Each structure stands twice: as C-alpha cells, then as structure tokens.
Amino acid sequence: MRVCAGIGWHGRPYTEEVVLADLDLSGDSGRSGAQVFAGRQGLLFLFPLGEQAAWRLLATRASAGGSGLDFGQLGTAVPHTDLQRLLSDVGLDARIERLAWSARVPLQCSLAARFRRGRLFLAGDAAHNCSPATGQGMNAGIQDAVNLGWKLGFAANCSGGEAAGGLGAEVLLDSYDTERRPATHRRLILTHTVFWAEASTGRIPSWLRAVAAPRAAPAVPILLDRRRLVAEGIRFISQLRVNYGHSALSVEGRPRLHGAPRPGDRLPDATVSVGGPPQRLHGLLAGAGVHVLLQRDAAPPPDAVLGPQVTVLRLRNSPGRGLIAVRPDGHVDFRCGTTDAAGLSNWLSLIGASASPSSRP
Numbered sequence: 001m002r003v004c005a006g007i008g009w010h011g012r013p014y015t016e017e018v019v020l021a022d023l024d025l026s027g028d029s030g031r032s033g034a035q036v037f038a039g040r041q042g043l044l045f046l047f048p049l050g051e052q053a054a055w056r057l058l059a060t061r062a063s064a065g066g067s068g069l070d071f072g073q074l075g076t077a078v079p080h081t082d083l084q085r086l087l088s089d090v091g092l093d094a095r096i097e098r099l100a101w102s103a104r105v106p107l108q109c110s111l112a113a114r115f116r117r118g119r120l121f122l123a124g125d126a127a128h129n130c131s132p133a134t135g136q137g138m139n140a141g142i143q144d145a146v147n148l149g150w151k152l153g154f155a156a157n158c159s160g161g162e163a164a165g166g167l168g169a170e171v172l173l174d175s176y177d178t179e180r181r182p183a184t185h186r187r188l189i190l191t192h193t194v195f196w197a198e199a200s201t202g203r204i205p206s207w208l209r210a211v212a213a214p215r216a217a218p219a220v221p222i223l224l225d226r227r228r229l230v231a232e233g234i235r236f237i238s239q240l241r242v243n244y245g246h247s248a249l250s251v252e253g254r255p256r257l258h259g260a261p262r263p264g265d266r267l268p269d270a271t272v273s274v275g276g277p278p279q280r281l282h283g284l285l286a287g288a289g290v291h292v293l294l295q296r297d298a299a300p301p302p303d304a305v306l307g308p309q310v311t312v313l314r315l316r317n318s319p320g321r322g323l324i325a326v327r328p329d330g331h332v333d334f335r336c337g338t339t340d341a342a343g344l345s346n347w348l349s350l351i352g353a354s355a356s357p358s359s360r361p
C-alpha cells in the first residue's frame, strides 16, 4: 500500500536479529519470574510462559541473513544447537529438555515519510517499524489508532468551508501525521539507542554489557525502591508522556490558564468532585466525545457553541474561572483562563465538534 501510494520508507534493516523459542529447561527449579542475562552477542531474556512450554526465550544475535520472510513476519525455526549455544554464551547452566517452537525475527528501524496521503492513512507497523527493545511497537500502533479513530469520526462533521480557516476536515486529518509522526520518530530514537546497547556487537555496547552492566546491577534494587522514579519511568515507557503541543489543534486561549495541563498534554487522572461523592477523572472522561472541564467559578459556555459530542463538567474541587477542553483520546487541546465562548467555539469548529453552523451565536 505504501509503495502504491508513493510514500517513502526511511530506515534500514538491523544486522542483528531476534531469536524466539518456547522451551523447557533442566535445572530451572529455583528460577521464577522474568530474567535477563547479558552475553557477548547481546541480552537473553527468559519469560515464564505457562502454556506450551515453561519458558519463552528472547535473545538477540548477529543475523546470518536469509530468515526467509519479510519484516513483520516470523522467520525460519532455530536449530536446537544454536539455542543451546545462546544459553551457554550468557553463562547459563541449563540444558534444553524440550523445544516446542522457535523462530528467527528479522528487524528494522524504519519510518514512513508521511502517515497520510489523501484518503489513505498508515498506522502501526505499516507506518513505523522498530526493534522490540523497550516494547514500543504495538503500543505506538495503538496510539496511532486512538489518535486517528476520533478524527475520522469527527471529520464527517467538518463541512468544507465551515471549519476554522475554511479548510474543512483537512486540518483535523492532517494533524494525524503532524502529531503521530514526530512522536513515533522520538520512539524510534529510543528503541534504536536501547537496541544498540542491548544487541550491537560493537566495542562500546559489548563493554556496556560485559563491564558496566554488572557493576551497575547492585544499584537496580535501590532505584526500583524509589516509587516516584519508577512511576515516571513507567509513564515514559508506556507512552503516557506523549505530547502534541506543536499540533495545529493545540490552542492556548487568552488569558492563559496557569497551573493546568498544557494544550497537547495527556490529561493525568485525578480525584474530582462534580457533585456527589469524589470520582476518578478518567472514569468521567471514559464516555465518548469531547469533554469541557470548567473550574469551580467558571461561567458556563453558551449551549449554542456546543455540538452534540461535547459534554460539560464542572470540577467543584478546582478553584478558578478557567476551562480546559479534552479531546476523545484524552489529550488537552484548548485551555483558557476564562470562558472565552468565541475561542472555544473556534477550537470546536477546528476539530469538527461545534454546534451546527445555523445554531451558532
């Protein structure tokens, strides 16, 4: 599809490959939980599987080429002797008792030159392909889908000249590329760097694995005890820190609302009061559509600017006169220190969520 649409594909294949195998090991009675071992060729992971075999092995090694299939497809099986050698290389005193399944996986680090051409949108591995290091690929694909899904739905509400700037749905649909492509590019830099340290057989990464990693290992339990540090690390790895502040959809109203998430930020969860017992904000936002969150003393926006997909909530435990508007994927895109009806109306028009033109003030 990419080729047919004339969309470039920038990147390169890795000279290393991943090896996957489901196996039973001898001498693993004391072993439990996920484990990682550093070896000459790269890291070797063992994950408890619980079905088909006791362990899922994931290891990296220099690719001999010719795995037989395209990127994104599982390649040929791995000989028993190769797998046993990988275990020995990392100093693991275990023998493969039974090999249930194995495959070579060719890897690349590549990004489509654009995520949209007209009515064609690329998402997931068709738009970006990376190594499994830090587990970003599927998560990025899900974020693509979450970003694009509501825009396709709302685009149907943008009739040609009605949306802000007279561009109809184009600004909204183009924002899929301008938001997701840079975010994905940053993810590829992360996975590429980690994969280099994890799997490259160059002198520096080999030294990192052989010398630096064992020396740093005693610090790991201490770092894992720092809850805030761990939480921030998990948010980052889980792509919850993705920000679309540069997007054409992210609008800062005047006067500026200080102390609130910025346009483009993902709205963090919080305990809020909208009348009745305290509730989780993300629970309230789980409903479809756009949510306009008013601070306690904010004036209500005129009904005439609100389309049917807009829900207004007043946060009684948030003092102030401002408002923020949250789009269906949970990102804040408009904030203002007062209820600026015209500013809110323009932003809703931009994303295709305004009231019908005839009912606007």
Ligand SMILES: Cc1cc2nc3c(=O)[nH]c(=O)nc-3n(C[C@H](O)[C@H](O)[C@H](O)COP(=O)(O)OP(=O)(O)OC[C@H]3O[C@@H](n4cnc5c(N)ncnc54)[C@H](O)[C@@H]3O)c2cc1C
Residues within 6 Å of the ligand: 018, 020, 072, 105, 123, 124, 125, 126, 131, 132, 134, 135, 136, 137, 138, 139, 140, 141
């Ligand atoms: C070893 C390994 C470990 C990984 N670990 C993680 C992880 O921990 N976390 C994470 O987030 N990601 C991980 N990933 C990445 C993740 O698996 C992929 O990013 C994800 O599966 C991509 O999903 P997708 O739907 O975009 O593409 P795919 O899963 O490739 O699905 C595309 C589907 O389309 C089908 N198809 C292709 N062409 C056509 C056609 N012309 N017509 C009809 N159907 C077609 C294919 O057969 C396939 O079923 C890992 C990848 C590997 C290789």
